Amino acid sequence: MKRLYSNLTMQVLTAIALGVLVGALFPTFGAALKPVADTFINLIKMLIAPIIFLTVVLGIAGMGSLKKVGRVGGKALLYFEIVTTLALGLGILVANLTKPGAGVQAVAQAVLRDGKKVEEAAKFTSQAGEMNWVEFFTHIVPGNVVEAFAKGDILQVLLFAVLFGLALNRMGKMAEPLVKTFDRLSHAMFGVLALVMKLAPLGAFGGMAFTIGKYGIATLLPLGKLMLVVYATMFLFIFVVLNLIMRYYKLRLWPYLTFIKEEILLVLGTSSSESALPRMIDKMERYGCSRSVAGLVIPTGYSFNLDGTSIYLSIAVIFLAQAFNIPLSLSQQLSLIAILVVTSKGAAGVTGSGFIVLASTLAATKIIPVESVALLLGVDRFMSEARAITNVIGNGIATLVVAKSEGEFNEARHQLALQGRSVPENERPEPVAELPLVGVCHE
Structure with a gap:
């Protein structure tokens, strides 16, 4: 029993259940617990920039061929575009079949009469007006590297890390002392992450108590059908689309989901996919992917492979059209998909990015107010968990696909992970048949 409660998965599950209970019974107190969740997420964010920098630099420096670096990056981006387009298409198809916006016209008109909510929406609209794809691409290049690290801008840190890694790669043996130092720093950073993760139950408790306490279960009822459609579509996407992709590469979905269950629960409790980013790099390495592939694909995917966000956006656009009795032709819906493919990349890493992308898409099409x-606004927080969980699962699978296609997948390490005895890449196991039963690093 003691061992069960010392397990992080059980601790986070218990914390989520307690958070729901506190939020429902003591809503004022629950709403006041937001700083607890925010502090935990900030502890994770504190480590994201250095971990991404060190992992990407070490990965590229150790790849050998620069052509290989370009090939891995190219495959990842191609996969991201194909899968996010599939996610957008699936969202629009399901929204058209289920019609979640039908029957909420009265609620829609009441919301527009609510000056406070329209004022909140205007805030996102103004931010959307400032966000466009040209600004997005120019923003990738930092004006100051130190500022990029200080702000924790993932894309800017990623660009600098890629360039730094390429430079070390070209230096050859001269770079070896620096690479060894970076490798030690990387181990130290993951050691700090292990310490921070001991507070994960506290962060999950605060996040869930705040969500239930502030918004309340009752706010879900008028828009319950929309939530049901969003959750069902994401379930369909994970267990059908992503499952088929994994089967094509001779991998199984359920063991993978079991392996990253702690990250999924962490995202569920905090509503933040960033809270799982550093751990996912380590987990995918332990699951069999090479450090170089995991270190490059996971951070890039957090900006370019937002499957859950794509599904939510496509359903939300159709839902709003139905709620306000605005018929959309097939050509208009196809144009929405095309615009969402671009705008869904344009607010990566921005707080409230789902609303900003949605508002910028509506502003671009000028079809829906x-x-x-x-x-x-009332139910977005309850759907953010589904978005974040789908994003995390999708990014892990993207890493597996790229690693498999590049021959950068260690089957022996993968089998150890399936047995619950995972090891990082630098502890290379012998072939599975010859593995000893003792002396293996347990997670």
Whole structure:
């Protein structure tokens, strides 16, 4: 029993259940616990920039061929575009079949009459007006590297890490002392992460208590069908689309989900996919992917492979059109997919990015009033967990696909992970048949 409660999965599950209970019974107190969740997420964010930098630099420096670096990056981006487009298409298809916006016209009109909610929506609209794909690409290049690390801008840190890694790669043996130092720093950073993760139950408790305490279960009822459709579509995407992709590469979905269950629960409790980012790099390495592939694909995927966000955006657009009785032709819906492919990349890493992307898409199409996003304010927090969990699962699978296609997948390490005895890449196991039963690093 003691061993069961010392397990991080059980601790986070218990914390989530207690958070729901506290939020429902003591809503004022629950809403006041937001700083607890925010502090934990900040502890994780504190480590994201250095971990991404060190992992990407070490990965590229150790790849050998620069052509290989370009090939891995190219495959990852191609996969991201194909899968996110599939996610957008699936969202629009399901929204058209289920019609979640039908029957909520009265609620929609009441929301637009609520000045406070429209004012909140206007805030996102103004931010959307400032966000476009040209600014997104120019923003990738930092004006100051130190500032990029200080702000924790993932894309800017990633670009600098890629360039730094390429430079070390070209230096050859001269770079070896620095690479060894970076490797030691990387181990130290993951050691700090292990310490921070001991506070994960506290962060999950605070996040869930805040969500239930502030928004309340009752706020879900008018838009319950929309939530049901969003969750069902993401379930369908994971267990059908992503499952088929994994089967094609001779991998199984359920063992993979079991392996990353702690990260999934952490995201569920905190509503932040960033809280799992550093751990996912380590987990995918332990699951069989090479450090170089995991270190490059996972951080890039957090900006370019947002499957859950794509599904939510496509359903939300159709939902708003139905709620405000605005018929959309097939060509209009196809144009929405095309615009979402671009705009879904344009607010990566921005707080409230789901609303910003949605508002910028509506502003670009000029078919649905931008202020209509106010209708989603009450339930968005409850759908953010589904978005974040789907994003995390999708990024891990993208890493597996790229690693498999590049021959950068260690089957012996993978089998150890399936047995619950995972080891990092630098502790290379012998072939599975010859593995000893003792002396293996347990997680």
